[in-house]
Amino acid sequence: MTESVPEVVAAPLPADAGAAHAGAALAGAASESATATTPEGAAAADRAGNAAGRAARNRGRRGGKDRGGRNPEGAPAAAQAPAPQRVHPALEQLAGLYPHLFGAVFRPLKRGIFQDLLAAHPELFEREALKVALGIHTRSTRYLQTVAAGEQRHDLQGQPVEAMAPEHVHHALLEVYRRRKNQKGRPTEDLLPKLRNRMIAAFEASGLTREAYTELVVGRDVAANAILEEAFAEWAARNAKAEALLRAFEASGSTLEQFADMYGMDPRSTGQQLERARKLAAAKAAPQADGGAAG
Numbered sequence: 001m002t003e004s005v006p007e008v009v010a011a012p013l014p015a016d017a018g019a020a021h022a023g024a025a026l027a028g029a030a031s032e033s034a035t036a037t038t039p040e041g042a043a044a045a046d047r048a049g050n051a052a053g054r055a056a057r058n059r060g061r062r063g064g065k066d067r068g069g070r071n072p073e074g075a076p077a078a079a080q081a082p083a084p085q086r087v088h089p090a091l092e093q094l095a096g097l098y099p100h101l102f103g104a105v106f107r108p109l110k111r112g113i114f115q116d117l118l119a120a121h122p123e124l125f126e127r128e129a130l131k132v133a134l135g136i137h138t139r140s141t142r143y144l145q146t147v148a149a150g151e152q153r154h155d156l157q158g159q160p161v162e163a164m165a166p167e168h169v170h171h172a173l174l175e176v177y178r179r180r181k182n183q184k185g186r187p188t189e190d191l192l193p194k195l196r197n198r199m200i201a202a203f204e205a206s207g208l209t210r211e212a213y214t215e216l217v218v219g220r221d222v223a224a225n226a227i228l229e230e231a232f233a234e235w236a237a238r239n240a241k242a243e244a245l246l247r248a249f250e251a252s253g254s255t256l257e258q259f260a261d262m263y264g265m266d267p268r269s270t271g272q273q274l275e276r277a278r279k280l281a282a283a284k285a286a287p288q289a290d291g292g293a294a295g
Contacts, residue, residue: 090133100158147172166206170217199231244275
């Protein structure tokens with residue numbers, strides 16, 4: 001089995017509490033949607049609501065008997081708290097053996113890490129248990145965050161050995177966004193601007209053309225594809241603004257400080273935009289130079 005980063009996780013099996021919370025939120029949202037989309041579901045929801053109301057009133061009438069935070073059976077309310085989620089035994093072993101990969105800080109794993117682990121510890125890990133443990137680990141939100149950051153893949157010694165594929169970065173960005181968006185109790189916040197900014201950064205870091213990048217990452221998810229198009233539109237607008245700024249700067253004959261002061265701009269951010277425009281101009285000129293040399 002060759003370990004790979006899941007592109008879009010439909011049913012996450014998180015290793016960390018944050019991922020478990022996000023997985024529960026996704027499941028809950030799906031359940032609510034399924035119930036409310038049909039007349040039968042709506043009627044069932046009404047009956048459930050009426051039953052819940054009667055139960056609440058009954059508990060209120062018994063309030064005198066059940067004071068002190070105890071449930072009807074007399075057990076303390078604190079005893080009803082859910083038990084903490086247990087970590088898979090193989091993951092505990094991996095964290096002890098390779099804390100630089102599975103410990104407090106996660107690192108993206110090289111492809112083929114499953115075979116490497118079996119070869120390094122033939123007597124320690126049962127094949128299927130290790131497969132399940134790695135699946136839980138690589139679908140956890142913490143792991144996906146490292147992939148979304150574009151970190152390189154690492155071997156068992158913790159050495160970076162392979163660049164993360166652009167499509168894996170892109171799909172990890174989308175999955176982390178979905179989990180955060182559906183996380184219960186999260187403050188109302190528009191996460192799309194941050195997602196688009198990170199998509200732009202991931203695209204620029206890939207070094208690919210827009211066409212090549214699109215061919216790699218676009219899938220069947222219409223909503224995800226639409227977000228990518230919005231990110232490309234923002235990227236194009238930034239480029240146009242930077243190019244216009246460079247033309248104005250070159251025509252002014254001023255120094256950077258003078259130019260920024262003239263337009264009430266921050267010299268540092270102005271310099272960054274000018275550098276961006278110069279890189280864009282160089283990238284556009286490169287294919288033309290190659291074509292001329294070939295001719």
